Each structure stands twice: as structure tokens, then as C-alpha cells.
Amino acid sequence: MTTAAALAARQEQTRQKIxxxxxxxxxxxxxxxxxxxxxxxxRAGVSATFLYENSQARTRVQAAVADSRSHHDQSAVETHERIEATWRERALNAETELTRAQKEIFTQRQRIGELMGRLRDLDQTVPGESVQALVSENTSLKHRVQQLTREHRLLQERLGGSRSNLRFADKRIADLEAQLLETAAAASDTTGQP
Incomplete structure (x- = not known):
């Protein structure tokens, strides 16, 4: 076989591998x-050495790997943003409900105080049946205050849970970002490109 034929065969083999x-x-x-x-x-049935030594193959592989990483990074960012948005919304909803419950409790306590004052005044001047009706209303108001206090406590627990979940999500995101930076740094060290 001549040198020209050998070179042509080798070039054809390289084209097939690419x-x-x-x-x-x-x-x-x-x-x-x-x-x-x-x-x-x-998958290609070639050696990794060929991919590193052949400039055309190396360029195609580097471009494919970089494109895959950028797509994966974008997907991770979108997932992170979607998760963070849901937890942030839950925390805001819990804070809104907590504020509403606190206002309601404050209003009910003021009303109870006013009714207790009236009850004392009426107790001295009104016959027993009226006092009994006021005592009954007072008891129902106390039950309402207890119910609102329980709701307030439940909303505080939910808010605490939402805040804890948000902190966990923030920590997880920071860990994932650190991993991405380490992977990018390792990849740039391996390929020799910044």
C-alpha cells in the first residue's frame, strides 16, 4: 500500500469516527x-483518547457538553425559582392571616371588656333575668376568644413552618449553587478553558 493510499484510508477512518x-x-x-x-x-464506539486528540472531535464534544451543562443549569434555576415562589407565597399568606387573627382577637377582647363593665353596672341595677342573659352572652364571647386564640396559635405555627421551609430551601439552593460552581470549576480545569 502506498503512503498516499494509507493517508487517504486514515483520513476516511477519521471522518467516519467524527x-x-x-x-x-x-x-x-x-x-x-x-x-x-x-x-x-x-456511544460512538471510539476511544476517549481520539476525542481528546482529534481537534474536530474535541470541539464538537466540548460544545455538546457545554450546551448540556447550560441547559441543566437553566433547568435547575427555573426549578429553584418555582419552589421559592410557592414557599414565599405561603409565608406571606400565613403572615396575612396571622395579622387578621391578631386584629380580631384585639377587637373581641375590647368588646369583652366593655360587656364586662356593662355587666357589673347592670348587676347592681337590673333584675336577675337580664343578668343571666348577659352572663350567657359573656360566656359565648369567652368561647369565641378561646377559639380565636387557638386559630392564632395555629397560624403562628404555620408561619413558623413556612419560615423554616423557606430557610431550608434557601440553604439547599446555596448548596446547589456551590455544587454548580465546583462542577464548573472542575470542568474548566479538565478542559483547560476558563
């Missing part, structure tokens, strides 16, 4: 598989 790499990248994208150098090499 075509296999492109096919493997397309398949992994369709299957939403993980785009890494090893995964692409295994």
Missing part, C-alpha cells in the same frame, strides 16, 4: 442522556 461522534451526540440529546466525554465515546 460522523459516529456526531451521531452519538444527537442520540444522547434525543434520549436526554448525560453528555460527557466518556458517554459520547462509548
Amino acid at each position: 460522523a459516529q461522534v456526531e451521531t452519538a451526540i444527537a442520540q444522547l440529546r434525543r434520549e436526554r442522556g448525560q453528555l460527557t466525554v466518556r458517554a459520547i465515546a462509548a
Whole structure:
């Protein structure tokens, strides 16, 4: 075999391998598989060394891996924003309900105080049946205050839970961002690009 024929055969073999790499990248994208150098090499049936040494193959693989990472990063950011929005909304709703319950309790306590004052005044001047009606109304108001106090306590617990969940979500997000930065730094160290 002549040198020219050997070179032509080698160039044809390289073209076939590059075509296999492109096919493997397309398949992994369709299957939403993980785009890494090893995964692409295994799917294409070529060695990882070929992907690193051949400039055309290296360029295609680096572009595919970078595109996959940016898509994955964007997906993680969107998921984070969606989760954070729901917890923030729950916390705001709980705070609104807590404020409403506190106002209602304050109003009911004022009303009870006024009625207690009237009851004392009437107790001295009104016959027993009227006093009995006022005592009955007073008892029902006390029950209402107890109910509102229970609702207030429940809303405070919900608010505390929402705040705790929000803190956990913020911590989880910070951990994920740190992992992404570490992965990006490791990838840039591996590829030699910033």
C-alpha cells in the first residue's frame, strides 16, 4: 500500500469516527442522556483518547457538553425559582392571616371588656333575668376568644413552618449553587478553558 493510499484510508477512518461522534451526540440529546466525554465515546464506539486528540472531535464534544451543562443549569434555576415562589407565597399568606387573627382577637377582647363593665353596672341595677342573659352572652364571647386564640396559635405555627421551609430551601439552593460552581470549576480545569 502506498503512503498516499494509507493517508487517504486514515483520513476516511477519521471522518467516519467524527460522523459516529456526531451521531452519538444527537442520540444522547434525543434520549436526554448525560453528555460527557466518556458517554459520547462509548456511544460512538471510539476511544476517549481520539476525542481528546482529534481537534474536530474535541470541539464538537466540548460544545455538546457545554450546551448540556447550560441547559441543566437553566433547568435547575427555573426549578429553584418555582419552589421559592410557592414557599414565599405561603409565608406571606400565613403572615396575612396571622395579622387578621391578631386584629380580631384585639377587637373581641375590647368588646369583652366593655360587656364586662356593662355587666357589673347592670348587676347592681337590673333584675336577675337580664343578668343571666348577659352572663350567657359573656360566656359565648369567652368561647369565641378561646377559639380565636387557638386559630392564632395555629397560624403562628404555620408561619413558623413556612419560615423554616423557606430557610431550608434557601440553604439547599446555596448548596446547589456551590455544587454548580465546583462542577464548573472542575470542568474548566479538565478542559483547560476558563
